[in-house]
Amino acid sequence: MAEPVDMEEVMEGEFYILDMDGELYYPDEYSSDDENFMNLVRKEVFSEPIGGRESPHIKYLSKLRIAEPEPYSDAGHLTYLPNGALMLNILREYSTSTVLKIGANPVITSIMYDLDIPAIKKHAELFGQRMYKVKPGKREFVLRYAACFGQFALLRRKFITYRDLPLRVFELADSYRYEQRGELKGLTRTRRFFMPDMHVLTRDLEMAKDEFRRLYELIFSEGRKFGFEYYSLYNISVDFLRDNMDFLRSLLEIDGKPVLLKTVEAGKYYWVLNVEFHYIDSVGRPVETATVQIDIGNGERFGIEYVDEDGSKKYPVILHTAIHGSVERFLFEFLEEAAKMERRGEKPRLPTWLSPTQVRLIPVSPSDHLGVCEELMSVLESRGIRVDIDDRDASVGRRVKDAESSWIPYICVVGDEEARSRRLRVRVRATGETVEMGVEELAERVSEELEGFPRLPLYVSRYLSRRPSFV
Numbered sequence: 001m002a003e004p005v006d007m008e009e010v011m012e013g014e015f016y017i018l019d020m021d022g023e024l025y026y027p028d029e030y031s032s033d034d035e036n037f038m039n040l041v042r043k044e045v046f047s048e049p050i051g052g053r054e055s056p057h058i059k060y061l062s063k064l065r066i067a068e069p070e071p072y073s074d075a076g077h078l079t080y081l082p083n084g085a086l087m088l089n090i091l092r093e094y095s096t097s098t099v100l101k102i103g104a105n106p107v108i109t110s111i112m113y114d115l116d117i118p119a120i121k122k123h124a125e126l127f128g129q130r131m132y133k134v135k136p137g138k139r140e141f142v143l144r145y146a147a148c149f150g151q152f153a154l155l156r157r158k159f160i161t162y163r164d165l166p167l168r169v170f171e172l173a174d175s176y177r178y179e180q181r182g183e184l185k186g187l188t189r190t191r192r193f194f195m196p197d198m199h200v201l202t203r204d205l206e207m208a209k210d211e212f213r214r215l216y217e218l219i220f221s222e223g224r225k226f227g228f229e230y231y232s233l234y235n236i237s238v239d240f241l242r243d244n245m246d247f248l249r250s251l252l253e254i255d256g257k258p259v260l261l262k263t264v265e266a267g268k269y270y271w272v273l274n275v276e277f278h279y280i281d282s283v284g285r286p287v288e289t290a291t292v293q294i295d296i297g298n299g300e301r302f303g304i305e306y307v308d309e310d311g312s313k314k315y316p317v318i319l320h321t322a323i324h325g326s327v328e329r330f331l332f333e334f335l336e337e338a339a340k341m342e343r344r345g346e347k348p349r350l351p352t353w354l355s356p357t358q359v360r361l362i363p364v365s366p367s368d369h370l371g372v373c374e375e376l377m378s379v380l381e382s383r384g385i386r387v388d389i390d391d392r393d394a395s396v397g398r399r400v401k402d403a404e405s406s407w408i409p410y411i412c413v414v415g416d417e418e419a420r421s422r423r424l425r426v427r428v429r430a431t432g433e434t435v436e437m438g439v440e441e442l443a444e445r446v447s448e449e450l451e452g453f454p455r456l457p458l459y460v461s462r463y464l465s466r467r468p469s470f471v
Contacts (some may be wrong), residue, residue: 001027006246012238015045016261022249024261032258039232045284051283053353054347057335058186064330064407065471066188076184078192078328082459082471083356088194089353091327092172093454095196098222098323100216104170104198109150112141116297120149123163126270129209132176132191147173147197150318152302155201159408160306165316167201172327188287200319201299202308203453208294208317210433210447211249212273215321218302219277219290222323228333230277231286232259237245240272241292249463270297279329282339290327313315338407348369349429352409353453358446359387361406362399364415366391366465371417376412376439383443384455390464405428410446 002025006228007018014023027045032038041433042048061067066084066456070077080088114118116139124131125141132143142422144150151169160167173195183189200215201410203209223230232255234248241248241263252259266272273294278286298304299315308314324330338348351356359380373389380387390399396413403411404427411427419423437445 005244012263012265014263014402017074017258017259018252037231037258039284040278040286044260051285052103053185053283056282056339057332060335074191075181083359084454086356086459087331087354089305090454090456091330095324099170099198102201104168108171109171111144113149115140115142118464122301130179132178143176145175145177147171151199153182156303162203165201165203168198170198173313174195175239176205187328190328196322196324198321201316205317208319211319212292212294215292216251219323227337228279233276234259234261235274236261236263237266237272239266243263271295279333281336282343290322291317292321296319306390347429352449355409357388357408358385358409360403361389362413364396367418367436369414373414379439380443385446386458388462392465
């Protein structure tokens, strides 16, 4: 049995494991039956390649006509086809609704900032070289890599008092990072992405820790809602680690499993604690998604002040968080969950609320049964359900196969019997069953699966015969 590390022996630039007993251990002396956690350790500590093959979600981008590389742009930039645009916008709306529930204030700021401004320049230096720079004239600008610049610039111009805190500001930020070309992979590493970025101004470190814990719980709650289990990596200054072990142990209770820590030099970064939540994909590879950080430097650097109860001006402690990570990685998680189903021998699928088409109606004879399909479609659409009709001149078998290939959650073939009885035989992808039900029963079943999620319309024609071939 490995011996715990004495706190006085903790050094900068090293990895440690905080186990469920609340003690620190050296990674090379630690073992666990949790293969996913050990994969995180192998990847981060020992730089071992994990998975050994391409992430399966990449093939789904083409198969489901979600996205494709943009050859007329830089590497790592994607074009989203109508299916992908719809899915991305559903997730954007969902991410926004999540932070609205906890009192966030959405804003929209610029994507380009002047590198001659000292606060911008210093923040950019801390970020490193992964930046897009533009020079429209004599001045040099940087394209934002998160929403920090715009939100901080806004907040420094505003009058804030202690009564306003905690103050939550949110933006779905169109962001740009010049990632290494060899790292660009599907949705997990792109150079242009959408970041649901929230900053929380807090009065002091104690308020920051209280808010941090709430956000930490929310991130795990959101992940578990969709079947995602996260593994945490703490990037942490040695001073903060030594002074806040009780706080870290309270976070450990939320994880319910060990966490990996990497120590950094005190004062090297604007944050003292930066937690990365790693999702394990279908080949066992850890991928960072959500994050939350405690920032003690940018309040002063950007001149953000609040008036305290005694009338004095103070700098806030700021939390950075992306509850779902980038929208692209949020979508990646759902696609990788589908890949896990496929590996288990199940039909891969997406949640009904995220599926571009939720119900497909297939008239046996488009000339004879299109009218009844349109009546059924009207009922379903009135409940906010995305429904289309495959009215193409093709065999029923071919059209059913195409619907299955597109992962349609509910498929209904409509012929003479269905037109007469108004009873539908519905293929349910999630269970593999064919269930008989009326259209109102179908509408109710689908509506239950959509409860609490955004309901956007189809981004393509409701009639497959009228769609361009590229969609």
